[in-house]
Structures are given as structure tokens and as C-alpha cells.
Amino acid sequence: MRENTAKTRMTQGEPAFGYSMGMGSPLAAEALANCGIDFILLDTQHGSWGQDTTNLALMAMRNSSAIPMARVARNDYTLIGRLLDEGAMGIVVPMVETPDDARRAADACRIPPIGKRSWGWGGAIRYGSDYPDWINDQIFVAVQLESITAVDNAEAIMAVDGVDGCWAGPADLALSMGIDPRRAGEDDRHAKALEKVVQACQDTGKIPGLACPTPEDAHRRAEQGFQYLTAGGDLGFMLAGATAGLKTLGR
Secondary structure, eight states, rough: OOOOEEEEHHHHHEEEEEEEOOOOOOHHHHHHHTOOSSSEEEEETTTTOOOOHHHHEEEEETSSSSEEEEEEEESSSHHHHHHHTTOEEEEEEEOSSSSSHHHHHHHHOOTTSSOOOOOOOOOGGGGOOHHHHHHHOOOOEEEOOOOOHHHHHHHHTSSSSOEEEEEEEEEEEEEEEEEEOOGGGOOOHHHHHHHHHHHHHHHHOOEEEESSHHHHHHHHHHHHTEEEEEEEHHHHHHHHHHHHHHHHTOO
């Protein structure tokens, strides 16, 4: 069995920090997955991942210290199943706005009788022949609350059986409220919406999460009660390092 150590941390009341991967590089995924971070999130919604590179990245992370997770492109039974079949141990489902949306996402992630996931997998069998005995417990299922409609329905969404937590999307949430995402941090309406997400999770015993641009922001948000936190991503880290290098070189 492979323990989902990130999920264990969160169920014990601690934050779990991850890095998102959007550049489509299995080599970069393998490197970051062994740097000491709690989880790696492959972004197959907005990132430059194809099916082959996604499979290779999940292959590279099967024995990593970080838990392999992925954001699916949409709330689609087959797409969710393919990520799980290749070894993802966490799934983030975008644009969930109703309990019915959340129920479809949760059902796609777990094997019957708990859910409706199809029996059969590829690379995930490398976790051991007992994989189907423990994956229902070890998988972390997060839905994205990224609109004001989702926030208004947050408690009903988070109460759905099989949903472990959420990963709030601050930029799309801001857009749905008529706020420029680049100025969301200055708007009290946005802050109150995020507070409502945390409260809904606390009321239902679920894990509140948030997409954060930097480690500093993720640390600050953890102090506000968020537990499932991405703390930046591959492209941002690469550009930050390159920019710092240019300053050192006087360019």
C-alpha cells in the first residue's frame, strides 16, 4: 500500500503544501516530486500536458516522496478515470457549482460500492496487487469552488459524501464577482467569499484548500485555516530564478 501522506497530514489538522506543474515536463515533475514538498499537482486543465507526458510524469512520481495528484481538465468520468488509472492519488475537479456536480466528481473517483469508478487500471498497478483494497481510502478528492455561485452553495457541496475537500480558485472567483483578479487581494468581498469557503469546510468536516502563487502566500493562507495549498508552480519558479540570475549578472 502507498499511504497518501499529504491526506494524512490534512486529516490530522495540519496543512499540506504542493507545487503545481503546468509546463508538461515529466523530468521537472520528477525533480520537484523529490524536493521535500508534500504533493505535486499536474495541471491538465490549463497546463501543457498531453496524455503521453501526463502518463510519463505519473510514472516518474510513483516512488517519489511527494504524492502525485492532478487537476482534471473538466468534470468528466473518463478523464478522471484515466488519471487515476495511471497513478494519481489526488484529483482536483474544476468548476463545481452544485451538489450534483460534486456527486458526479466523487463517484468517478472511487470503486463500487462507494463510487462508480470502472474496474481496471494501467500504471497504478505498480503500487501493488492490493491497490483496489486501499485506493478508496487513500485518494484525496477535491472540488474547485471558483465562482460566487459555488461559494453560495459551498456548504451543500462540501457535505457531499466522497468529497474530501476543496481547492478554491481565487482568480475565477474574482471574475465571477466582477473583480479584476489582479486586484482581488484589495477587495473585501473577495476576502469574505474565501472566509465563507473555510467556514463551509469546517462545518462539514472537510478540507479547505486554495491555489496560491508563492510559498509566502501559501504560508499566510495556512494561518487563515486553509490546509490543501499549492505554493507556486514550475514556470513561476523557473522565471523567478532566471530573473534573480539576471540581477546578479547586472542585466
